[in-house]
Amino acid sequence: MPWVTGPTVRERQTGPVDLTKTHAWRSLEQHAATVERLDLRQLFGTDPDRVDRMTHSCGDMTVDWSKHLLTPAIVDDLLALAAQSELAAKIAAMMRGDRINTTEDRAVLHTALRAPLDTAVMVDGADVMPAVRAVLDRMATFSERVRTGDWLGATGRPVDTVVNIGIGGSDLGPVMAYEALAAFRHPRLECRFVSNVDGSDLVAALADLDPATTLFVISSKTFTTQETLANARSARAWLTGALGDDAVATHFAAVSTNTAEVASFGIDTDNMFGFWDWVGGRYSLDSAIGLSLMIAIGAAGFREMLAGFRTVDEHFASAPLSENVPALLGLIAVWYRTFCGLQSRAILPYSRALHRFPAYLQQLDMESNGKRVRLNGDPVSYETGPVIWGEPGTNGQHSFHQLLHQGTTVVPADFIVFAAPDHRTGAFVGIEAHHDLLVANCLAQSEALAFGKNAAEVAETEPDPTLVSHRTFPGNRPSTTIMAPALTPSLLGQLVALYEHHVFTQGVVWGINSFDQWGVELGKSLATAMIPELTADAAPELAHDASTNALIERYRSMRRR
Numbered sequence: 001m002p003w004v005t006g007p008t009v010r011e012r013q014t015g016p017v018d019l020t021k022t023h024a025w026r027s028l029e030q031h032a033a034t035v036e037r038l039d040l041r042q043l044f045g046t047d048p049d050r051v052d053r054m055t056h057s058c059g060d061m062t063v064d065w066s067k068h069l070l071t072p073a074i075v076d077d078l079l080a081l082a083a084q085s086e087l088a089a090k091i092a093a094m095m096r097g098d099r100i101n102t103t104e105d106r107a108v109l110h111t112a113l114r115a116p117l118d119t120a121v122m123v124d125g126a127d128v129m130p131a132v133r134a135v136l137d138r139m140a141t142f143s144e145r146v147r148t149g150d151w152l153g154a155t156g157r158p159v160d161t162v163v164n165i166g167i168g169g170s171d172l173g174p175v176m177a178y179e180a181l182a183a184f185r186h187p188r189l190e191c192r193f194v195s196n197v198d199g200s201d202l203v204a205a206l207a208d209l210d211p212a213t214t215l216f217v218i219s220s221k222t223f224t225t226q227e228t229l230a231n232a233r234s235a236r237a238w239l240t241g242a243l244g245d246d247a248v249a250t251h252f253a254a255v256s257t258n259t260a261e262v263a264s265f266g267i268d269t270d271n272m273f274g275f276w277d278w279v280g281g282r283y284s285l286d287s288a289i290g291l292s293l294m295i296a297i298g299a300a301g302f303r304e305m306l307a308g309f310r311t312v313d314e315h316f317a318s319a320p321l322s323e324n325v326p327a328l329l330g331l332i333a334v335w336y337r338t339f340c341g342l343q344s345r346a347i348l349p350y351s352r353a354l355h356r357f358p359a360y361l362q363q364l365d366m367e368s369n370g371k372r373v374r375l376n377g378d379p380v381s382y383e384t385g386p387v388i389w390g391e392p393g394t395n396g397q398h399s400f401h402q403l404l405h406q407g408t409t410v411v412p413a414d415f416i417v418f419a420a421p422d423h424r425t426g427a428f429v430g431i432e433a434h435h436d437l438l439v440a441n442c443l444a445q446s447e448a449l450a451f452g453k454n455a456a457e458v459a460e461t462e463p464d465p466t467l468v469s470h471r472t473f474p475g476n477r478p479s480t481t482i483m484a485p486a487l488t489p490s491l492l493g494q495l496v497a498l499y500e501h502h503v504f505t506q507g508v509v510w511g512i513n514s515f516d517q518w519g520v521e522l523g524k525s526l527a528t529a530m531i532p533e534l535t536a537d538a539a540p541e542l543a544h545d546a547s548t549n550a551l552i553e554r555y556r557s558m559r560r561r
Helices: 023-033 040-045 072-084 087-096 110-114 129-148 172-180 199-206 226-243 245-251 259-265 288-318 325-339 357-369 401-406 432-451 455-459 489-510 518-535 546-558
Strands: 055-058 061-064 161-165 190-194 214-219 252-255 344-349 387-389 413-418 479-484
Touching: 023 072, 023 325, 040 432, 055 325, 061 325, 061 489, 072 087, 072 325, 072 489, 087 288, 087 489, 110 129, 110 288, 129 288, 161 199, 161 226, 161 288, 172 190, 172 288, 172 357, 172 489, 190 199, 190 288, 199 226, 214 226, 214 245, 214 288, 226 245, 226 518, 245 252, 252 259, 252 288, 288 325, 288 489, 325 489, 344 357, 357 387, 357 489, 401 432, 413 432, 432 479, 479 489, 518 546
Parallel strands: 161 190, 161 214, 214 252, 344 387, 344 413, 413 479
Antiparallel strands: 055 061, 061 479
């Protein structure tokens, strides 16, 4: 079980093992040099047990990774790499509460948010679980009051719309999950999400709302995030302009750790829900950051989602690496990015409800592993961090799938599909047939990518020989297929945890810190300094590069400043 107590390790690592000097690394480089010779048709044709051997269960998910450009020898070397990187020990260290985020000297314990509530998880000798339970209980009480109509606004009317204001992990997770679990939402309540500092985002969200029935949830760990606070202040002005300053107390809640700033803003700290520095923003969906989601799906639905997370956490912590689904998927990602030089991965959910899932995974993967130095600060000598992108099927089939099938760039893909539709059929006659069509397209796309259609097969039905090459599909385009019975709160938790640990595995092998994000800081600090240069009445003295100076001057001219 992952929920173990023990001493906290605080010494800073001198650096990870240099895996580039290992036999497994050199062997994988040799495999990669000949990977273009691998043929999935041949691999399947000569190995009747391939599908059984390369399909595993993880919770309610069946994960088929047989359509990857992998041989038993490559898999063995990847597993050896994982062992030499001490992946199993580092999984245990994370879940134990060791300070594995060494650049910020923090534990990484999002897994504690969904740990069994009757266990102990230690950080610096203190059990964090009582605080986790307390916040979860307060969230449940608050959300239930909103859901039942017991929570009343300044005019005595119940809330009908919740507006979540955040950015990054304070937005991507909640909005993704809210969309994914549409079938489980409260029928009377609507949630809207504002993240972009572009004023159009807030204006569109508030355009048809009644201030008297609107509740704002301001989500910012420090309560100093520039974009979030700009939106929050404008939302407060919109509300108080209609209902007066006293209305803030019953129309605003905060998810933050900064009590002083929350109070200064005017929010009653009784309506403040905290979390901890050992919860990273992109790993915070299952913390108080999920308050808007809990209001939408209820405390029971939220706890079901946490149980789904926990199912995969326990699998990741206990399954041998050869059967450990998140670890295997992470190792496959390392194979393609580092050894095969493939720069991106497509996320293709055949579920309209998961239409925000690719964007959610962009942050989870790219903010975590878009790193160029190792834990000890030395530059990496290999490629890390693929570009993550995607769209739901079948829309993508009529846009970028052309490149996936016949382009010069090979893009590994993850297909996600469910046996049951994620909508209520209602009065629609024949709507069930849509789902069979959807699933058929999903399975057909993965088959076509893997096995293609060679020139001889095309020529059998194409009378014009000049078109044969145009209609040939090379195949050998790798993919994973994740299939589950239905998209439920539990399944969503399982799916997110699968990718969280997939990302962790990559970071361990690459020897990088997957839990800091210094790369977002420089642009933010430059923007803060630039604001007065854009808004000053008198022309400012500019000291940027020539291009930036000219753009500032042009903007000021267009704004007639």
